[in-house]
Amino acid sequence: MSGKRAAVRADLTNRLLEAATARIERGGLGSMRARDVTADAGCGLGKIYKCYEDLDDLIIHVNSGTLARLRHALQAGIDGVDEPALRLKALAKAYLQFARDHTNLWLALFQHRLPGERTAPDWHVRENTELIGFIARSIAQLEPEISEDQLAARARTYFAAVHGIVLIGLQGKFVAPPEGSLDRELEDLVGRLTTFETPSDG
Amino acid sequence: MSGKRAAVRADLTNRLLEAATARIERGGLGSMRARDVTADAGCGLGKIYKCYEDLDDLIIHVNSGTLARLRHALQAGIDGVDEPALRLKALAKAYLQFARDHTNLWLALFQHRLPGERTAPDWHVRENTELIGFIARSIAQLEPEISEDQLAARARTYFAAVHGIVLIGLQGKFVAPPEGSLDRELEDLVGRLTTFETPSDG
């Protein structure tokens, strides 16, 4: 039956994905090479092009997996936390932890660019917007009355600010912040962002 | 006299720097090639290696110039703005504007990594820390009583949060925020960060 062939193919596709993920996790996006990945997966070089369009396609699938894992980590971080402001702190904390645990995979989410005019497939774009939507839900709990557009903007602001702090903190080119400082900075930031008082002007 | 030779050399060193800067500004760090730069500067390929150690060294000098221009832009942004909270808003606004005007040069500040164990020269590391110090001075006006360490952490947090919003906003991989939205998000963020009230817990 042809089901077996499909299964074998799926298995190898998966092994390639895992090998690529492991390579990126260890050495960063720039260190992932077709030859290494196929060697790790235990197959010939050409196999990559039977299972994936090309290396970019493989990277997109790695990023897709990373997004899913990030999503789970964020979800786990807020499970059992009901107070909205605390939820947002928990989200930031989980984001920092995920970035610490999987720095290179996390960086690859933002580093990878498709060449020329090529754009990411729809399903992958959707995965990204859904992550922001997930964050928006926690913000909506804090401020249930704001509009759809405002909510989207708030979610982006909140995510981007947290992301910036984690990014500069973890891959800061020159000065590494002292131990534990990052955690405090995030606490502080989210505390301020969840303080209700509207700024006086603007 | 040997002064003329030195002047000619300095002139060419400078033309190479300008050519490299222009290339990066137009096409991004990844599109800067030794051949293009020397062609633009009107000299032979080998000349790069008489004026600079190698391409990385040239890029560091480009980044150095970008940092200086960024510094001036930030200074210009707060000139005449005396109220501390407004100064911080003006800083954020100037940062966004600079990133918009020189997106690729600004990105290059964060994208460029030296290979292997090589580290940036001291003078360049200092340029970076001085920029954070510059920002810290405006924060110190807002909260004159906090300690040196706290001030450094606040400056990093403030810078990183603003940076994150600008970064996600300008090079966001998937969803470009609607026109003008970025400016409002930054206003909002800085407003919240400069609100004095200490968060209730932590």
Add this chain to the structure above:
DNA sequence: TGTACATCAGTGAACGCGCGTTCACTGATGTAC
């Protein structure tokens, strides 16, 4: 000022390496009868 020599600016062909991608080929597995 003139001459001989030394120094260094400047050149670009050639080297070397890395690495994504292809393709002709082999052998195993599935299908038809």
Add this chain to the structure above:
DNA sequence: TGTACATCAGTGAACGCGCGTTCACTGATGTAC
């Protein structure tokens, strides 16, 4: 069950390209006398 053929998984040498860096060479400029 057996045989003949078709299909496709799997391979890795070879191709092709990009590009940083070197180096042997030339010619201009400076120095010594």
